[in-house]
Amino acid sequence: MKPNIVALGSLFGLLAFGLAPSALASESKAHPKHVGFSFEGPLGTYDRGALQRGFQVYKQVCATCHSLNLLSYRHLGEKGGPFECFPAPQTEGEGEAHGTAHVRPICPATPNDNPIVKAIAAEVSITDRDENGDEIDRPGRPADRFRAPFENEQRARGANGGALPPDLSLIVKARHGGADYIYSLLLGYGENPEGLNVPDGKYYNPWFPGDVASIWSGEKNSVPEGGLIAMAPQLEIASQIVEFGDGTPATPEQIARDVATFLAWASEPKVESRKRTGVVVMIYLILLAGLLFVAYKAVWRNQSH
Amino acid sequence: MSGPSNYQPGSAFEKWLDTRLPIIRLGYDSIVDFPTPKNLNYWYTFGGILTFCLAVQIVTGIVLAMHYVASAQPFIEGSNISQAFASVQRIQRDVSYGWLIQSLHTVGASMFFIAVYIHMFRGLYYGSYKAPREILWAIGVVIFLLMMATAFMGYVLPWGQMSFHGAAVITNLIGAFPVVGDALRTWIWGDFAVSNATLNRFFSLHYLMPFVIAAMVGMHIWALHVPGNNNPTGVEVKSKADTVPFHPFYTVKDAFALALFMILFAAFVFFMPDALGHPDNYIPANALSTPTHIVPEWYFLPFYAILRAIPDKLGGVIAMFGSIMVLFALPWLDTSRVKSMRYRPLARQFFLLFVVACLTLGYVGAQPAEGLFLIIAQIATAYYFLFFLAILPILGIVERPGNAPASISEAVLKPGAARPAHAAAE
Numbered sequence: 001m002k003p004n005i006v007a008l009g010s011l012f013g014l015l016a017f018g019l020a021p022s023a024l025a026s027e028s029k030a031h032p033k034h035v036g037f038s039f040e041g042p043l044g045t046y047d048r049g050a051l052q053r054g055f056q057v058y059k060q061v062c063a064t065c066h067s068l069n070l071l072s073y074r075h076l077g078e079k080g081g082p083f084e085c086f087p088a089p090q091t092e093g094e095g096e097a098h099g100t101a102h103v104r105p106i107c108p109a110t111p112n113d114n115p116i117v118k119a120i121a122a123e124v125s126i127t128d129r130d131e132n133g134d135e136i137d138r139p140g141r142p143a144d145r146f147r148a149p150f151e152n153e154q155r156a157r158g159a160n161g162g163a164l165p166p167d168l169s170l171i172v173k174a175r176h177g178g179a180d181y182i183y184s185l186l187l188g189y190g191e192n193p194e195g196l197n198v199p200d201g202k203y204y205n206p207w208f209p210g211d212v213a214s215i216w217s218g219e220k221n222s223v224p225e226g227g228l229i230a231m232a233p234q235l236e237i238a239s240q241i242v243e244f245g246d247g248t249p250a251t252p253e254q255i256a257r258d259v260a261t262f263l264a265w266a267s268e269p270k271v272e273s274r275k276r277t278g279v280v281v282m283i284y285l286i287l288l289a290g291l292l293f294v295a296y297k298a299v300w301r302n303q304s305h
Numbered sequence: 306m307s308g309p310s311n312y313q314p315g316s317a318f319e320k321w322l323d324t325r326l327p328i329i330r331l332g333y334d335s336i337v338d339f340p341t342p343k344n345l346n347y348w349y350t351f352g353g354i355l356t357f358c359l360a361v362q363i364v365t366g367i368v369l370a371m372h373y374v375a376s377a378q379p380f381i382e383g384s385n386i387s388q389a390f391a392s393v394q395r396i397q398r399d400v401s402y403g404w405l406i407q408s409l410h411t412v413g414a415s416m417f418f419i420a421v422y423i424h425m426f427r428g429l430y431y432g433s434y435k436a437p438r439e440i441l442w443a444i445g446v447v448i449f450l451l452m453m454a455t456a457f458m459g460y461v462l463p464w465g466q467m468s469f470h471g472a473a474v475i476t477n478l479i480g481a482f483p484v485v486g487d488a489l490r491t492w493i494w495g496d497f498a499v500s501n502a503t504l505n506r507f508f509s510l511h512y513l514m515p516f517v518i519a520a521m522v523g524m525h526i527w528a529l530h531v532p533g534n535n536n537p538t539g540v541e542v543k544s545k546a547d548t549v550p551f552h553p554f555y556t557v558k559d560a561f562a563l564a565l566f567m568i569l570f571a572a573f574v575f576f577m578p579d580a581l582g583h584p585d586n587y588i589p590a591n592a593l594s595t596p597t598h599i600v601p602e603w604y605f606l607p608f609y610a611i612l613r614a615i616p617d618k619l620g621g622v623i624a625m626f627g628s629i630m631v632l633f634a635l636p637w638l639d640t641s642r643v644k645s646m647r648y649r650p651l652a653r654q655f656f657l658l659f660v661v662a663c664l665t666l667g668y669v670g671a672q673p674a675e676g677l678f679l680i681i682a683q684i685a686t687a688y689y690f691l692f693f694l695a696i697l698p699i700l701g702i703v704e705r706p707g708n709a710p711a712s713i714s715e716a717v718l719k720p721g722a723a724r725p726a727h728a729a730a731e
Contacts, residue, residue: 042576069384070394145381152383167386167589170394173579174587209597267587270397270404277405278575285571289564296561299553304717305343 032177032184032207035257039179039264043279045272046265051082053244054262057255059120061238062168065160065231067148070169071266073121074142077111080272082265086116111142118142161201163230172260172267181207182260187252189233193224202228310334335530340548341555342536344713348431349534350562351424357563358417359522363515365410372396372403375508377464377501377590386589389464389504408578414456415581416570418604421449430656432644433535439636441528446632448521453605455514458507460602465586470599472507473499478612481619498592538716539644540709547713598673606670607663611689613674614682624686631693638693640701648707655696662688 038047055076058068076083085105108114124140124147140147149165150156157164175181188207195218198204204212210227235252242250265271312330314320323330373392380391396403425445428434434442461472476499480490495502533542542548549555573580581603585596601609611628615621631638646653662685669685672678710716 067384069381069386070391070398075398148383150383153385167384170587174584176584178584268397268404274404274408274575274578278571281571281575282568285564285568289561289568292557292561292564296557299557303343303549303554305549 032180033187035180035183035260037179037257037261037264039261039271042275044275046080046082046261048082048084049246049248050258050261051265053246053248053254054258054260054265055082056244057238057242057259058168058262060242061234062259063146063149065149065156065165067150067165067167068146068169068266069148069167071146072142073117073124073140073144073146074111075269076120077108077114077117077142078269080265080269081111082262083114083116083120086114114142161230165231168263168266170267172264174267179260179264182263183256185229186235186256186259188226189235194218196224198228202230203232205229311338335526335551336556337550337552339530339551340533340542340545341551342534342542342547342713343549343554344536344538344717345534345555345558346537347558347562348423348427349536350559351420351427352529353559354420354563354566355417355424356522357566358413358420359515359518361409361413362417363519365406365413366512366515368406369396369410370512372400373462373508375462375505377504385591387464389462390589393463405574408574411582412570412573412578414459415573415602415604416566417452418456420566421452422604425449426660428535429659430646430653431535431537432539432639432641432646434636435539435639435644436636437532438528438535441525441532442636443633444521444525444528446629448518448525449632450629451514451518451521453608455511455518456602456604458511458514460586461504461507462511463586464504464590466588466590466594466596467583467586467599469499469590469592470595471601472503474599475601476503478618478622478625481622483619535644536713537645537647538710538713539647540711540713540716543712544714600671603667603671606668607666608670610666610670610682611686613670614679614686624690628686628689631690635693635697639697640699641697641704641706642701643706643709645709648709649700649704650707651704652697652700655692655700658688659692662692 038044038050058066075081078084085107088104088106111117118141121140121142121144124144125137126140126144126147128136128138130136150159153164172178172182177184185205185207188205189203192198192204195216196204196212197215197217199215204224204226205228206224206226208227208229210229211223212227213223215228216223235255238255239250239252242255244250248254268274310330310333312323312327312333314323314329319329322328372395374388376388378388380386380388393407396407398404400406428442428445457471457475461468476490476493479493480486482489491497493503493506494500495506536542583600583602600606608625608628612621612625615624641649641652643649646656665681665685666689669678669682674682
């Protein structure tokens with residue numbers, strides 16, 4: 001019986017770790033820089049500070065062009081979200097009595113009770129109708145969807161030289177390399193390689209998928225990897241606009257890392273519950289398997305097979 | 306089912322019921338008292354595992370259907386995200402434990418295919434398709450076909466880029482058929498392209514087919530319980546000493562194997578739910594932008610490789626369907642009188658090569674169909690068909706099989722008595 005278990009095990013191993021990547025790695029080029037995000041691995045969680053900073057970057061920079069259609073403001077305050085918890089406001093007497101040493105965070109049961117989320121939503125003006133059916137603008141509520149920068153695709157293209165800034169709700173899941181790709185792409189702009197005739201309104205980025213052979217005047221077999229992207233480099237400008245409330249210096253690397261973290265969360269807000277549940281399920285299943293193995297041995301004890 | 310029933314109704318109620326609807330007798334005879342060869346190894350646990358997979362797909366699928374919206378219309382004004390795409394995301398993000406149910410369903414499809422492929426290779430190796438189990442095998446092939454159709458339509462439902470363009474590639478194959486091709490394709494689309502109408506009918510059929518599969522599984526088990534299980538020796542059960550009652554001997558063994566399988570299943574569901582999918586399917590469907598490489602889900606890759614290995618479109622379609630249809634003929638193509646390849650030294654080597662060919666086809670199926678990949682795909686495709694159409698028929702005549710044991714009990718008690726083939730061949 002033993003060799004069969006080994007064979008079965010190795011077959012599973014082959015399927016899980018051999019076949020899957022080989023089947024999927026078909027079109028990836030050089031893998032983007034491995035950043036080492038806190039949310040990687042089977043137990044990784046999001047760094048709340050990075051999520052909050054990343055949201056700030058999205059709001060101040062990305063949101064000018066990119067929608068986040070699948071998210072509502074309430075998601076920011078839900079379990080696992082950037083503003084799930086916040087430090088308790090200190091009453092005067094308390095501050096003196098306990099000093100400023102340790103403040104217990106408050107985690108409201110619903111985002112509707114979360115003043116930070118309510119404030120974020122209220123900053124936005126939402127087009128709605130009043131009781132007479134007339135169009136009005138009202139302050140946003142946590143239940144509202146993230147307001148898109150453009151009303152429709154045509155407007156978005158019109159404002160961006162014909163290119164459509166993609167919705168970012170799933171961008172990390174929808175790209176090979178995920179958050180590493182976003183990070184590398186944002187930092188990947190630089191001097192154009194000599195011999196590459198980049199047209200106006202386009203930018204060369206080595207991480208953007210594409211083919212630049214048609215605008216390459218250098219040697220035929222040394223066409224640079226990468227493609228032409230319509231988004232101008234953002235990080236230089238962003239590092240001048242953005243000022244993080246927690247004192248983290250807004251360097252291009254920091255901004256890229258934080259916004260990639262935020263977008264990873266936006267792609268899968270339930271990742272932390274998923275992994276937490278997974279650990280419990282795994283422990284349960286391993287115990288169950290052990291117990292069943294003992295039962296199996298006991299049942300078959302006196303039976304030749 | 307096979308042999309007389311040993312069920313003794315215990316209570317007055319059981320006696321009353323047994324003369325009206327002997328359903329307890331059916332259960333007792335099929336899964337408690339059923340005489341099962343005592344030498345079944347772990348490869349034989351995949352029948353039970355597959356039943357579990359089907360149950361998981363049906364239960365999670367019914368819950369998903371409560372939240373899924375089969376519509377290609379924009380989910381909000383001005384967005385290029387469809388209602389179908391958005392509803393799958395809503396399940397992931399907002400439905401209670403939706404992330405778990407959705408992940409169980411998508412990962413579950415992959416697990417279902419891992420299990421069914423192992424189950425099929427096991428049947429091939431131990432000659433489980435040979436008399437008197439031809440019908441059992443044929444029903445299995447029907448189930449496999451239904452599974453493929455169901456999985457294909459299920460993959461279309463999230464209406465991502467791969468969903469849409471995968472559906473376009475596969476349905477366009479129908480257009481390759483002479484004369485009726487075009488009309489048939491339009492009829493299946495319900496439109497002149499893959500569209501909202503196509504999505505709706507695929508959802509309808511995707512919901513229907515699992516129940517057809519369940520019915521076929523019932524037939525499959527029925528056809529299994531008439532001749533009884535095959536076993537690793539391929540020697541039929543001769544006496545009661547060769548068997549053990551299904552319960553508790555195989556219920557406990559199947560349960561243990563199932564628990565191991567669930568560990569693998571859970572590893573994917575909880576720690577790498579997207580590892581078996583393609584990132585492009587997280588991009589909403591867009592008819593005007595075709596992905597650079599359209600690849601199907603991993604479990605279709607070998608067949609996709611066969612399709613593309615043939616330079617002619619219609620020829621490719623025929624080869625792809627032929628690769629499954631040939632399985633129906635297998636019981637009559639294999640001429641050997643020995644069932645199990647344990648005692649067939651040559652056949653075993655060709656079988657091993659066949660497994661390698663299938664894995665190779667899976668690999669090249671994910672690569673662009675050009676250059677060396679195309680040649681490899683063609684060689685592997687040729688071997689796939691040769692294995693069934695030439696090697697198995699000829700081997701049965703020219704091969705000198707080793708000595709199979711006289712009975713299962715003999716094989717179990719004196720493992721040295723009947724040497725497996727590699728020794729016998731010398």
